[in-house]
Amino acid sequence: MKTVSAPSPGARSTLFACIAVFALGQFQRASGSIFGPVLSEKLGIPATALGVLVGAMFAATLASQAPAGIALDRFGPQRVILWTLALVAVGNALFAIAPGLGNAAWPALLAARVLIGVGLAATGAGVQMMLAQNLPSGDYGYASGLLVTLGGVGGLVGTWPLAVALERLPWIIVFGFGAVLALLVMGIAAWFLQPTAPEKAEQCQTNTGFIALLKDSELRRILCLGAVTYAPIVTITGLWGGPYLHDVHGLSPEESGKALMGLFATTIAAGVVFGRIDRTGRGRDKVIVLAAAGSATCLAVMALMSTPPLLGALALLAGSVFLQQFYIPLGVRLRDTVPASVFGRANALKMLIAIGAIPVMQTAFGLVLDLARSAGVGDESAYRIAFGSMAAAIALAVTNYSFRRRSDGCSG
Template sequence: MATAYVASHFARASNVTIGLDLMRELNIGPEALGALTGAFFFGFAAMQIPCGFLFDHYGPRRTVTGMLILATIGGIIFVLAPTWPILLSGRALMGAGFGAMLIGTMLVITRWFPPDRFSTLSGMVLSIGLLGNLIATTPLAWASQAYGWRAAFGALVVFIALAAIAIWMIVRDAPPGHPFLERTPEPPRQMLQGLLEVLRNRRLWPILVLNFCSYACTFTVQGLWGGPYLREVHGLSPIQAGNVLLAAVIAYQMGMLAFGPLDRILDTRKWIAVGGNLAVVSLLAVMALAPQPPVWVPIGAILGIGFLSAASTMVLTHGRGIFPDRLIGRGMSTMNTAVMLGVACMQTLSGVILGAYEPLASGARSETAYRALFCVLTVVLLTAIAIYSRSQDVKPSDEMRARAKSA
């Protein structure tokens, strides 16, 4: 499942590399590119609550396999699309199909491993998935120049189809004897009541706020405008910008491995998330406030944001700890809805912000436009951290004591 997750990360991050190519080929502006990028996340977010029901009723194996078939169909439409509206539809379907991947994988981890291993194993899964981000940088830039972006996405479609087959044949929902395998599936009305129980949990709401904003702000740099910014403001070539983004993804993977075990070492999740996100705010502020910096400054900031972006996974781990097993599917899907809806909204808003500034004679966006975008990201993330800081922590030691008592 972690290997299949690579395809999701590749699809969501690809526009940072081929975005300018899409704008030229389809004759669209930054607003349309932002909407195209956001469509993936709107589709992704739209499927989170339905997938939560499907996870709790049918299990992750059947749910993920079925959704990957939908992603395959979306990928075919994307590859063959002659116009922007059809391309948009294909990308939205891909997002919807990939909407089951992360939570399905985390549910399998939850049911096969003890709770104090969840953060570490989730970090490993996300680190493997980030190989998709790696492939979406320099390798995609090279493949796009050599064969065209449509051929690259054709290879992705084949990979998705093979992943669906592999998951159906290999994955099992839970180990033998697990209560999930012996459960009586809830009727639809009871499942809806469970969702309402999740939404009424007051401990969830400050977590949802940071879920909505954290990944949205970092991905806007890492997954959409970081590459165009380096090319249009600092004059880097597509391959050079791709190399920077490649290094940022490697930094993100290192961050996943570094942040994963910290909750067990420090016995906190909330304050790890707060500290990591505050560090991201400081780097975004540098990009927003430094006029005409030497190129190593934004490169260093982008690499730092890549490493520190891993702190957003601690927010998801924090939220997982407030739900009982019978509500984990719906609870985690609700949290992931906030994550992906936040990204979708921020991608769309970012295109509007850049589009509000008059382009240069060359057609490129100005440094002022990009700095305005980074300023908005700084303020949004800082506000979300302030709200999240009022949440109640869930310590790994408390979870282990509770599990020992129930054993």
């Protein structure tokens, strides 16, 4: 992929705006676990309906990835990001007023989450395109690391600070401010992100559809490894880490929450580390393979150890989620693999697979627990089997990435 060879005058401004957009998305993704109990108490929404409501945003994001990727390549990331941020703002405004709409509250809440999900579909791939187009080749991975680190603050705001706000302020004020925040980020993007013309198709590129992209063996092995990037992190920090700490180590919900917040902070810190490593431009594939293998090893040790001490278990889980940030150099490999004119589609495809793998791995982890328990295995051993299964999935993907070799020369 073609990239500028020297920093553009607006490189720092571009990075600042991209961090703001990314942080807004992280806030939206993290907020479900906080506002869910409030809605259940306020409107009496049952657990199944609440799960549908929280999941609607992610489902809408997944369904919109393909058209978002096409739009990014066709119209350029700056325009598409502005359109989609407008959807996020409208969704937040509707979400703010929905509980007061009586019988229409539930469909309004659902529609709001769908609008937000559709709006977020293009922001992840869009900010990556902006960074790729405006930063030097050697700085792209480093900037992606800063994006994860600084933008991750948005996810932290969507946890405890949001809970405090909902306890002290009316619902409409809190999420009305969310709509204002989305408009503010939209203004930042409009001011600092410079419009870029869509890239022209390269000579080797005769078909730019998703099917054509999947015919590239190099891209396929990147996508295969991409399926185990986000999923292990979210499976541990966003769902099964808490039950594990409670069932095996006896931690209270509050204690588990503090531990999981620490794990989430570990992923944020890892963004800077992997970004700086990638900035050297040396041994990128080795970093990817060693980090992914290290993450699988941490989980394998969790599977092999019989009731590790709490600090040991937390250290192993922290090591795993830290090393999962290999997705930063993997994103650079994706950028270097595909032509610039289809980078939006390729990035959207990677996001589709990586995000789509999250509910699959979360469900599979629970299924392994249920099967082990039904076979008479105790909780501690059931979790060991589940962690071992996750380690095996990562090991299989990284083995495929390590040994498959490129068989065509079109997308180099």
